[in-house]
Amino acid sequence: MIKWFGAFVGYLFLRLPGAIIGFLIGSLIDGASRSGGTVFTDFTRQKVSPADFELNLLSLCSIVIKADGRVSQQELDYVRQYFLATYGKEKANAIFRTFNEVIKKREISGQRICAYLNQRTRYEVRLQLVHFLFGIAQADGHVSEAEIRKLRELAGYLQIGATDFESIMAMFVESADNAYKILEIERTATDEEVKKAYRNMAKKYHPDRVNTQDEAIKRGAEEKFKEVQKAYEAIQQERGI
Template sequence: MIKWFAAILGYYVFRFPGAILGFIIGSFFDNLKSSGSGGGRSVFRDITQQHVSPADFEINLLSLCSIVIKADGSVSQTEMDYVRRYFVSTYGKDKANAIFRTFNEVVKKREVSAERICNYLNQRTRYEVRLQLLHFLFGIAQADGTLRPAEIGKISEIAGYFRVSNIDFESIKAMFIKSADNAYKILEIEKTVTDDEVKKAYRTMAKKYHPDRVNTENEAIKKGAEEKFKEVQKAYEIIQQERGL
């Protein structure tokens, strides 16, 4: 717990910038202390491609959450609660409470650069992880029951910084925004394709989002993969009914 002591000390000396710096430095020593002992795992730690500590990942994830929550000019308590439930389910109540105190500071006081954060994560995470992050950010934006244009625009901007293809972005967005052509967007095909192309697209997307491809013991990651897989299955069933397949 060195990181939390260092964060508190940094806050008293340099206010919030000092807290962030203290948290990062303290995390370094915590990681040294816990190396070889199994340690706690961040929700996406198992599928990063390069070295990125849980503390680094969490700070950047919190910052992205704050960007989306503030996108429409206000801070929604429902969206804040969505993030809180995520951290409780991932880290447990005690650690989540400590993390969420930092999150409150990030949301209410700090301006962060989406481009800087995404460039940092691009070098340290796999493409599939960034898709998972976009899905999570859409979940935050929709938590209050409405996906606003400003929120969609901000997530689209983040997707661009993440170097996510437009077709993958539209596929994930279609899982949250209802429209007549959503089933086709989720499968990443046009409505004019043949029946054989529909079946081929379904097989491709089912393989892409199948939970078995998520090689991790983390329940939060598994749940996210299962949700996306169900959306792919649902989209295919809608097209099947529409075409009589």
């Protein structure tokens, strides 16, 4: 693809800024004729290749890592280990070399990246993306208020509903009613309402609903589905259902 050739040539001359410029120029050249690639969405949306998705994912990772004003080694290691487990050593190392350049970039527009993803990914994929970003924030053992604010901001750009955001956050930030928040219900819900909420959440977050070729997002879907099951089991045990 021309855009990746342009990115490669630009990187040789101007490092990361040149790669970005080359990528954008190449996209203009081959964008009109591109009809192949992996589809992460249904037919009504535009297409996004795995490489495009990974580049935007890395940019969002860097935004979250820098949200509290410091670059945590634990969070960097989380990203590295996640890509190693997902893609294997060779591809993960190539991805992480790009990530090291992205993390040094001072200004990355989360709003622009999210607008791009909104046009090309289904809602279920974006939910798992927020889940993955929360995992990064928690990698150092604590999700700070600054990180929560940044994650809430990014979730807003990704058009994630407030209730869905609170459900995901409850998986990473401890509170007395976490299990209920994950199932998006109040503690006062009846047993039948609890069962109905679980059925709805199980459908909503089932990995099969995440129509994507990206292994990192698939793994996130599986993790979130397990959290929904754990929340339901905790309420069942609490209530003797």
